[in-house]
Amino acid sequence: MACAAVNVDALRIALIASSRHPIRQPFPGGLESHVWHLARSLCADGHRVSLFAGPGSDPGLGCAQLTVETLETSAAARQDVSMPPMDFLRDHHAYLRLMLDLAGPLADSSDVVHNHSLHYLPVAMAPAVPTPVLSTLHTPPTPWLESALAVRAGTDAHFVAVSKHTAAAWSHAIDRIDVVPNGVDVDRWPQGDGGPHLIWFGRLVAEKGAHVAIAAARRAGFAIRLAGPISDPGYFESTIAPLLGPGVTYLGHLAQPELATAIGGSAAAVITPLWDEPYGLVVAEALACGTPVAAFARGGIPEVLSADCGRLVVPDDVDALARVIPQVVALPRRVAREHARSHCSERRMVDAYVNIYRRLAANRVRADGDRKVAS
Incomplete structure (x- = not known):
């Protein structure tokens, strides 16, 4: 072709x-x-x-x-x-x-x-x-x-x-x-208006730490939605499924347009790798949607995220992550979008x-x- x-x-x-x-x-x-x-x-x-x-x-x-x-x-x-x-x-x-x-x-x-x-x-x-x-x-x-x-x-x-x-x-x-x-193609990840809840998205495997994001969201007093493929069914059934319910929703494995809508309709993205992410593509995708990010400072993520569009905390520190979530929610969405356009396009x-x-x-x-x- x-x-x-x-x-x-x-x-x-x-x-x-x-x-x-x-x-x-x-x-x-x-x-x-x-x-x-x-x-x-x-x-x-x-x-x-x-x-x-x-x-x-x-x-x-x-x-x-x-x-x-x-x-x-x-x-x-x-x-x-x-x-x-x-x-x-x-x-x-x-x-x-x-x-x-x-x-x-x-x-x-x-x-x-x-x-x-x-x-x-x-x-x-x-x-x-x-x-x-x-x-x-x-x-x-x-x-x-x-x-x-x-x-x-x-x-x-x-x-x-x-x-x-x-x-x-x-x-x-x-x-x-x-x-x-x-x-990321910023035109395919349009800026959204935000919403009352947080979002975590990525492959549902232990090293991506969705369960940690749920814990941080609960301590910060926010509902959270999860999206992504269940790459490790054992992890999902034993660790994530028991946490679903009021305040924690699994949206499924979404195609890109639906995922962009879900991210853009969230107050902030919570990124919780329990290993050193080589880059951190989910950070760039969230920022393109105008959604600021709270993340563990692991791997390549500090090269993507800056203080005007997110917060980095010590890896694996759930309390520190919970403390910065209200700060991240208050960050201007247009700045996150512009950061993605200028640094992550x-x-x-x-x-x-x-x-x-x-x-x-x-x-x-x-x-x-x-x-x-x-x-």
């Missing part, structure tokens, strides 16, 4: 995402949301984008779809004592096929490959691909990715981190890391990535020319 816009300076960009999750709404997580917005903006700018992601991705993005090859093992193989979990094997097979294709029959199909997956093979096999491979670091260091980096030591590698915090976390393993903060993010794409593509052309002269 071709992009609608025409751009004489268009780049051919291959985006690699999860082989399991389609890039469509409602998003299972922030990574899928990030890739959806990036792909949509690149296509709107006239670039030719190919997307590797779970089957069923949004056809309205205007991307060509790279095949996710599935694997069906034989009964004999499944009985082998070395047989890994099937999900692991399917991911391995899908990324192995993709990287071999990018090194072979698809070698000249892109000017740059942009890897957003959390899998080790796109990093480990990047040197085999003649096209520059840029990998965005969306997470703290993982053993699988560190292993991939170790086997390709000394090769020309290209990495971007979503925050200075994340870049610092990877600095022991990677010499050069550009920083491109995630961005999707336009800034896309332009930064395109500048990196062009630099990598130009370096490849020069390198190819040098090799031809030398031969």
Whole structure:
């Protein structure tokens, strides 16, 4: 499917995402949301984008779809004592096929490959691909990715981190890391008028701390609404479900327009990660809706939030969070919106990535020319 816009300076960009999750709404997580917005903006700018992601991705993005090859093992193989979990094997097979294709029959199909997956093979096999491979670091260091980096030591590698915090976390393993903060399309997150209640939104897993947000809201005397996918059913049933009732409402897993309406209709957002968030996309989304934020100062969140549109407190301190909620509710919504527009916009993010794409593509052309002269 071709992009609608025409751009004489268009780049051919291959985006690699999860082989399991389609890039469509409602998003299972922030990574899928990030890739959806990036792909949509690149296509709107006239670039030719190919997307590797779970089957069923949004056809309205205007991307060509790279095949996710599935694997069906034989009964004999499944009985082998070395047989890994099937999900692991399917991911391995899908990324192995993709990287071999990018090194072979698809070698000249892109000017740059942009890897957003959390899998080790796109990093480990990047040197085999003649096209520059840029990998965005969306997470703290993982053993699988560190292993991939170790086997390709000394090769020309290209990495971007979503925050200075994340870049610092990877600095022991990677010499050069550009920083491109995630961005949101502020037009898709319109400013709302607020409301009497608070909101928490994100994946419902223990490390995101929805139960902590509920505790802080109750101590501050506010009702709170929750929104997001139930990614850990055990956590939801054991910890969140018993807390639902008067003053605590679960809205479900909302598509982006409905989520934006819910955020914009809230007095403040309460962001309670119990781990170091690499960026804090939910903070940027809340601010774009004009909704000020009370949050734990963890990971990349302090790089997104400022005192004119929110408050940061010591991580895990529920009492401190409860104390600042009335202050946050009183902050002007237009200031939060303007902060998102000037510091967290999707336009800034896309332009930064395109500048990196062009630099990598130009370096490849020069390198190819040098090799031809030398031969």
